[in-house]
Amino acid sequence: MTAPTHPAVDRVAAALSAQGVEPSIRWFDDAVTTAQLAADALGIEVGQIANSLVFTIDDEPILVLTSGAHRVDTAWLGEALGGTIRRASKETVKAATGQVIGGVAPVGHPAPVRTVVDVHLAEYPVVWAAAGHARTVFPTTFEELVRITGGTPHAVEAPRG
Secondary structure (H helix, E strand, C coil): CCCCCCHHHHHHHHHHHHCCCCCCCEECCCCCCCHHHHHHHHCCCHHHEEEEEEEEECCEEEEEEEECCCCCCHHHHHHHHCCCEEECCHHHHHHHHCCCCCCCCCCCCCCCCEEEEEHHHHHCCCEEEECCCCCEEEEECHHHHHHHHCCEEECCCCCCC
């Protein structure tokens, strides 16, 4: 049986290859549209899921790769980055990434997107990110995510205490 294909997933695989990463894309039978569903399907901790969330900062798209164990504190992160962060519309997500909500990958976009990578992902030797479709993921590392996205490592939640 041949693996399924999808144009967005093909673009992710090509982008990974262009960065010297062997694309090891895993397809699920059903969509895994939440970090918990993806973690359950993989048998891993939810914190190992690198959620790809698209926001806008001062009306420009920004991709935040956050650990599935965290919620992005948009007010705090916006202040830390020097702007105002808001949730992007589905149209903005599609235009910025070429992918739809639920399957947005860290790479494979029509043009580079400013990216922030949650430093808490560094706590895991392997993390999993969406691969362009809600039924796909690929394994990577924190360091590799930062490198292949040109992202900035940063906390996404205000420090506690």
